[in-house]
Amino acid sequence: MPADIYDWIAQLKSDQWVLDVGSGPGSFPRAEFSCRWLALDDDARAFTTKVRYSRVAGKGHQLPVRDGSIDLLICHHSLEHLAPLDETLAEMARVLKPGGKCYISVPNGYSLCDAIYRLVYLGGGHVNRFRKDEVIRLVEQRLNVRLVGWHKLYSSFVYLRKLMALLDAPHPVLPRRMRIIGWFSRSAAGFAQRTLYVGTRLLDRWWRTDLSVYGWAFFFERIPAQPAVEQSGYLNVCLYCGTGQAAASATRSGWLSCRCRNCDRTYPYFRPFRNTL
Numbered sequence: 001m002p003a004d005i006y007d008w009i010a011q012l013k014s015d016q017w018v019l020d021v022g023s024g025p026g027s028f029p030r031a032e033f034s035c036r037w038l039a040l041d042d043d044a045r046a047f048t049t050k051v052r053y054s055r056v057a058g059k060g061h062q063l064p065v066r067d068g069s070i071d072l073l074i075c076h077h078s079l080e081h082l083a084p085l086d087e088t089l090a091e092m093a094r095v096l097k098p099g100g101k102c103y104i105s106v107p108n109g110y111s112l113c114d115a116i117y118r119l120v121y122l123g124g125g126h127v128n129r130f131r132k133d134e135v136i137r138l139v140e141q142r143l144n145v146r147l148v149g150w151h152k153l154y155s156s157f158v159y160l161r162k163l164m165a166l167l168d169a170p171h172p173v174l175p176r177r178m179r180i181i182g183w184f185s186r187s188a189a190g191f192a193q194r195t196l197y198v199g200t201r202l203l204d205r206w207w208r209t210d211l212s213v214y215g216w217a218f219f220f221e222r223i224p225a226q227p228a229v230e231q232s233g234y235l236n237v238c239l240y241c242g243t244g245q246a247a248a249s250a251t252r253s254g255w256l257s258c259r260c261r262n263c264d265r266t267y268p269y270f271r272p273f274r275n276t277l
């Protein structure tokens with residue numbers, strides 16, 4: 001059975017713990033859970049929305065948690081931001097229970113999507129740059145875990161939309177390059193986002209490239225080694241909030257559109273093609 005982060009969360013019992021490292025406002029806001037949940041972020045301002053879990057401001061390399069107390073570690077789009085990386089991984093290894101699980105999603109640090117992100121946001125806080133095999137080996141060795149499943153994460157280039165929201169703020173204090181981007185109209189940004197979304201998927205379909213791939217989601221467990229399987233990629237990604245879903249489980253709202261499971265808005269739907277599952 002393929003690993004799924006929502007299943008992993010739902011399976012935890014009421015006395016078990018999730019630690020969401022570099023959580024921002026919370027990694028999976030729509031997840032159903034009965035376990036205990038601690039979200040950690042070094043920016044307390046990230047905790048703006050009303051949530052059902054405990055929150056603490058802190059650093060990934062100084063986790064305020066006892067040894068071997070965490071059943072599921074979540075590091076969702078955050079490991080690329082966390083420094084120092086070695087100490088952060090050592091802390092994650094320390095707090096994970098024997099038999100615990102670990103979910104990590106990171107960008108491909110050499111992808112088109114990440115290149116545009118770094119360009120637009122002047123690095124955007126991505127202090128660690130990963131290749132797929134390197135990050136798997138690193139996490140397996142440092143956390144004493146084994147990869148049991150993984151899938152591709154595709155991009156909706158949602159950060160272009162978020163950039164426009166940032167520039168719309170009353171008195172944005174922004175570097176010069178961002179302000180230049182702000183001269184373009186909002187509709188131009190929306191057009192660029194949609195063009196990248198559809199265009200990269202069409203090129204991938206024709207040329208078997210991975211231009212629309214943002215990164216990967218990895219599922220690790222502290223169990224004896226067994227072969228890891230590639231699972232369905234999150235090919236369909238919301239243009240408005242960036243939440244992804246696999247094509248097979250996407251809620252269709254039309255022949256060429258589907259509905260976001262996070263914000264309920266609709267966006268273009270893609271069937272899996274050659275080099276995606």
Ligand SMILES: [Zn+2]
Binds near residue numbers: 238241262265
């Ligand atoms: Zn959405």
